Amino acid sequence: MSAPSEIAIVGASLAGATAATTLRERGFDGVIRLFGAESHLPYIRPPLSKGFLAGTADRSSIDVHEEAWYRDNDIDLHLGTRIARLDPTAETVTDTDGVSHRFDRALLATGSVPRQLPIRGADLDGVLSLRTLDDSERLREFIAAGGRQVVLIGSGWIGMEVAATARTLGNEVTILERDPIPLAVALGDELGGWFAEVHKSHGVRIRTRIEVDSIAGEGGHATGVRLGDGEVVPADIVIVGVGAVPVIELAEHAGLSVGNGVLTDSSLRTSAPNVWAAGDIAFAVHPLIDTRLRSEHWANAIDGGTTAARALLGERVEYCAVPYFFTDQFDVGMEYAGFAPLTKGAEVIYRGVPSTGEFIAFWVRDERVVAGMNVNVWDVNDDIKALVASRAPILRESLRDPDLPLPELLPGAESRTVEGRAAS
Numbered sequence: 124m125s126a127p128s129e130i131a132i133v134g135a136s137l138a139g140a141t142a143a144t145t146l147r148e149r150g151f152d153g154v155i156r157l158f159g160a161e162s163h164l165p166y167i168r169p170p171l172s173k174g175f176l177a178g179t180a181d182r183s184s185i186d187v188h189e190e191a192w193y194r195d196n197d198i199d200l201h202l203g204t205r206i207a208r209l210d211p212t213a214e215t216v217t218d219t220d221g222v223s224h225r226f227d228r229a230l231l232a233t234g235s236v237p238r239q240l241p242i243r244g245a246d247l248d249g250v251l252s253l254r255t256l257d258d259s260e261r262l263r264e265f266i267a268a269g270g271r272q273v274v275l276i277g278s279g280w281i282g283m284e285v286a287a288t289a290r291t292l293g294n295e296v297t298i299l300e301r302d303p304i305p306l307a308v309a310l311g312d313e314l315g316g317w318f319a320e321v322h323k324s325h326g327v328r329i330r331t332r333i334e335v336d337s338i339a340g341e342g343g344h345a346t347g348v349r350l351g352d353g354e355v356v357p358a359d360i361v362i363v364g365v366g367a368v369p370v371i372e373l374a375e376h377a378g379l380s381v382g383n384g385v386l387t388d389s390s391l392r393t394s395a396p397n398v399w400a401a402g403d404i405a406f407a408v409h410p411l412i413d414t415r416l417r418s419e420h421w422a423n424a425i426d427g428g429t430t431a432a433r434a435l436l437g438e439r440v441e442y443c444a445v446p447y448f449f450t451d452q453f454d455v456g457m458e459y460a461g462f463a464p465l466t467k468g469a470e471v472i473y474r475g476v477p478s479t480g481e482f483i484a485f486w487v488r489d490e491r492v493v494a495g496m497n498v499n500v501w502d503v504n505d506d507i508k509a510l511v512a513s514r515a516p517i518l519r520e521s522l523r524d525p526d527l528p529l530p531e532l533l534p535g536a537e538s539r540t541v542e543g544r545a546a547s
Contacts, residue, residue, distance in 0.1 A: 127228040128153040130435060131216050133206045133373065134232030135159025137167050137421065138402030140187040141428030142230050142435070147196045151436060155198050156224055158216070162203040163256050164190060169421050171259035172284040173451050177292065178267060185256070209377040211395035228397050228435045231374055231385060232428065235367040235403040235419055240276065244338030249345035250361045253281055265360045269293025274348050274358035276335055278305035280450055282364030283318065287452040290327050297328040297356060299335060299348060309463065314484060314496070317477050318452070325453050330356075367419055369404040382406055384417040389441040390434040391427060399434055401427035410441050411512060412462055420448035445508040454480070458504040461486060461494020461511045469493055472522045475500070483507070490516040506530055 130146065132139045135157050143155050159165065165187040174180030183189075193200045201218075208217040209231070215223045237252035239245065251262050262285070265271060271294045275282045278300040290296045298305065305322075307315035319329050334351035338361055347355040369384045380386040380394040384406030391399045391407055400407075402424045406417045426444040433440045449458045466486040475482030483503065486494040491514055495507035506529035510517065515534045521527055 126437060127151075127435060129226050129228075130155050131224060131226035131229040132157045132232060133209070133216060133229065134234055134402065135161070135165045135200070135202060136232045136234050136402055137165060137187060137424035138234075138428035138431075139230065139232035140165035141425050142232065142401060142432040143196075143198055144188070145429045145432035146436065147198075149433065149436060156201065156226070157193075157198055158201045158204050158206050158218070158224075160203070160205045161255060161257075164188070164193075164202070166256055167421060168254075169449075171256065172253055172281050173288060175256075176253075176259050176263055176266075176285065176288045178263065206373060209373050209398070211377060211379075211398050214397065226397075229399070230431050230435060231393070231398065231400045231404060232402045232424075232431075233370040233373060233404055235369045237363065238366040238368050240335070240363055240365060242335060242337045244340050244345065244349075245363070247338055247340040247345040247361075248343055249340075249359065250338055250363065252363045253285060254367070262360075262362070266292050266294050271295070271359040272357055273297070273360050273362065274299060274356055275362045275364055276348065277364040277366070278302075278329070279364055279366060280306070280309070280448070282362070283322065283452055284450060285362055285364065286322060286327055287325070290322075290325055291453065295328075296326070297330065297358075298322070299333045299350075299356065300329065300331045301333060301335075303331050305329060305331070310496070311466070311471060313471065314477075318455075321453060321455055367403070369417070371404055374398075374400065374404070383415075386415070389443070390439075391431045391442055392434060399431045401431040405442075407442055409462075410443050411445070411514065412465065414462075414464065416446065416462070416464070418446050418448075420446070422447040443512075445511050447504070447508065455498060456501075457496060457498045458507075459494065459496045460504055460508045461492070461496075463494065465493035472519055474523055474525055485510075485522050487517070487519065487522070492517055492522070503529055509533055 166185045170180045205219045206216045207219045217223045237254050266289045273289045273294045273296045275298045286296050304315040305319045336349045339347040339349050345361045347357045349355050371381050374385045375381045385400040385404045387407045389408045389410045403419045409416045430442040447460045469486040469488040472485045481499040484496045492510045
């Protein structure tokens with residue numbers, strides 16, 4: 124393919140803005156059109172459930188760039204613009220006003236939207252979800268002064284972070300969860316239970332094995348959550364956090380291959396040779412494990428946006444970053460790196476003791492570390508990523524030993540001699 128002259132990026136998200144940044148940093152001097160459905164400059168989302176929601180991070184701190192950066196770097200920024208049609212053959216994207224914009228290569232970074240609960244009362248005032256900057260600002264208005272009864276439906280990462288923020292601001296918080304243990308799908312029963320105990324120790328009420336029937340209301344405003352047995356849990360605010368759905372309709376209508384996202388190869392190229400996908404929507408072949416992965420986390424947006432931009436320019440590149448995310452809840456800071464699909468049924472090995480609040484957990488399958496999580500232990504996550512990426516057999520006792528630096532567990536280190544493995 125010839126070098127591009129006009130690139131369209133659909134989605135003024137972190138992935139989209141990162142791609143635009145990378146294109147300019149790597150010397151691309153052609154046209155970059157960046158389309159965003161929201162009216163805001165591209166921003167980062169993790170603070171929306173943490174510092175920004177709590178009021179400790181100001182508005183400007185979450186922007187990817189100041190407005191002047193887009194002007195100075197000649198980015199044709201179209202905010203408040205929804206793209207209604209992508210035509211890879213005609214090489215155009217058409218917005219909802221019917222205006223078509225040309226490209227010779229395009230990147231889709233349309234992100235995801237909160238999954239909706241199809242129950243009565245979901246449209247009442249005071250029923251919120253959290254995805255956008257506007258969502259976070261609205262939620263902050265409700266909880267900033269404290270004293271509210273906040274009920275969360277769902278206990279995924281966003282829900283648990285919002286629960287921690289709301290409780291820290293002085294609200295009464297109840298989590299309603301369908302499964303027996305929060306976060307068990309992501310971390311397993313033991314570590315999911317550990318996070319649940321952290322919340323309980325800070326006064327959050329967690330009710331599990333709950334079936335939600337509907338949301339009760341009066342005068343158009345939510346007043347509680349009605350359970351399957353008829354009980355109503357009182358609420359001033361109901362926050363729905365039951366996952367997210369990738370926004371793939373544009374790709375699907377354009378005839379691109381889709382599944383659990385937009386299917387791409389390891390360079391993030393879709394089934395259309397002039398269209399790539401990055402961020403939440405990319406269901407990409409990961410070369411380290413030869414399996415498709417889709418991630419909705421901050422690091423994926425940055426790494427994917429960078430990789431896609433390089434691929435758009437014709438570079439031979441693969442998206443091979445080890446998946447990473449982090450969370451902050453009360454006095455717990457955690458980083459996780461690894462391949463979640465490989466952790467199902469894997470053995471969990473600890474360095475440190477969870478009851479102390481400072482430890483590392485390793486998920487081990489076939490003698491290899493497939494994921495690791497450091498909790499209130501810092502400056503080790505890059506080493507955990509390296510262990511996962513190495514795909515090398517690791518001694519269990521070496522993982523447990525707090526006096527053995529993690530880099531010494533990598534291939535070639537003395538602690539991993541054949542004799543040492545035999546001794547295990």
